[in-house]
Amino acid sequence: MKPKVYIAKPIPKEVEELIANYCDYKIWNHEEPIPKEVLLKEVEDVEGLMTPKGIITEEFLAYAPRLKVVSNVAVGYDAFDIEAMKARNVIGTHTPYVLDETVADLAFGLILTSARRLAELDQFVKSGKWRGIEDDFYGQDVHHATLGIIGMGRIGEKIARRAALGFEMNVLYTNRTRKPDLEERYGIKYCETEFLLKNSDFVLVMLPLTDSTYQLIGEKEFSLMRSTAFFINCSRGKVVDEKALIKALQNGIIRGAGLDVFEEEPVEKDNPLLKMDNVVTLPHIGSATAKARFDMAMKAAENLVAGVTGKVPENIVPELKI
Numbered sequence: 642m643k644p645k646v647y648i649a650k651p652i653p654k655e656v657e658e659l660i661a662n663y664c665d666y667k668i669w670n671h672e673e674p675i676p677k678e679v680l681l682k683e684v685e686d687v688e689g690l691m692t693p694k695g696i697i698t699e700e701f702l703a704y705a706p707r708l709k710v711v712s713n714v715a716v717g718y719d720a721f722d723i724e725a726m727k728a729r730n731v732i733g734t735h736t737p738y739v740l741d742e743t744v745a746d747l748a749f750g751l752i753l754t755s756a757r758r759l760a761e762l763d764q765f766v767k768s769g770k771w772r773g774i775e776d777d778f779y780g781q782d783v784h785h786a787t788l789g790i791i792g793m794g795r796i797g798e799k800i801a802r803r804a805a806l807g808f809e810m811n812v813l814y815t816n817r818t819r820k821p822d823l824e825e826r827y828g829i830k831y832c833e834t835e836f837l838l839k840n841s842d843f844v845l846v847m848l849p850l851t852d853s854t855y856q857l858i859g860e861k862e863f864s865l866m867r868s869t870a871f872f873i874n875c876s877r878g879k880v881v882d883e884k885a886l887i888k889a890l891q892n893g894i895i896r897g898a899g900l901d902v903f904e905e906e907p908v909e910k911d912n913p914l915l916k917m918d919n920v921v922t923l924p925h926i927g928s929a930t931a932k933a934r935f936d937m938a939m940k941a942a943e944n945l946v947a948g949v950t951g952k953v954p955e956n957i958v959p960e961l962k963i
């Protein structure tokens with residue numbers, strides 16, 4: 642008998658076929674997110690769950706007594722309650738590597754859009770306001786500017802490579818551990834956070850959300866940044882104190898921001914960030930290309946199948962690796 646699994650999001654046909662070869666499955670095939678009560682019912686007798694955002698808590702696990710593996714279709718797994726999963730012996734997997742370059746592209750999109758005011762000027766042209774060459778179109782150079790990257794993981798590295806080799810930027814970074822190989826390869830420089838904040842034209846955070854990164858960037862950090870600097874975030878909204886960010890933007894402490902992520906998602910309609918011309922806002926699209934999302938779904942399917950067929954999935958999240 643094939644193991645039973647539930648897929649809590651629509652997936653490409655090829656990915657579904659792979660799962661069908663090994664599992665007895667049901668799937669949530671609707672665009673809107675699966676309602677919690679439907680999910681709780683569906684997981685009652687499954688051994689595997691594939692989910693776009695695995696909010697896996699002790700309470701959730703109580704509804705899924707047979708669950709062995711949760712395959713998250715994302716690299717970030719901040720919605721996993723690691724202790725609860727350990728206590729129940731549930732394997733958690735994610736999808737690293739396949740989206741790294743895609744998210745790094747978007748980080749550069751945010752840098753360029755913020756610095757050169759692309760979104761604001763797009764609206765300017767489309768609203769018929771363009772009359773001639775006006776000084777008010779000026780933005781800020783990206784090439785040869787200083788980029789400070791907080792978090793030099795896999796994606797941080799890809800951003801650093803683009804910055805150093807493509808845009809000939811001066812790249813500073815902070816990280817839990819120093820990366821001498823990258824320093825040598827790309828000429829990037831490790832430094833203290835305070836030095837990075839004071840000396841960067843663009844401060845970019847690329848951190849996972851954990852207890853130790855929650856609201857890591859707040860009022861003090863913004864106060865150290867240059868008044869001409871931009872703040873860029875396409876990792877997790879909660880690594881920033883969003884109220885402090887709003888204050889820094891309102892008071893001219895920093896020049897602007899490029900944000901793919903927010904404290905609450907979808908962002909609330911009355912969030913002041915949505916009213917600011919010097920803030921670029923995106924709906925958490927870091928990995929949103931057809932290829933990256935296909936590869937993520939395929940990787941998640943492989944992890945799911947391995948987990949329910951007694952093999953060791955390739956991408957168990959680090960905290961749950963034995």
Ligand code: DGY
Nearest residue numbers: 714715716717927928
């Ligand atoms: C991830 O993979 O964690 C992304 O943020 C989801 O798009």
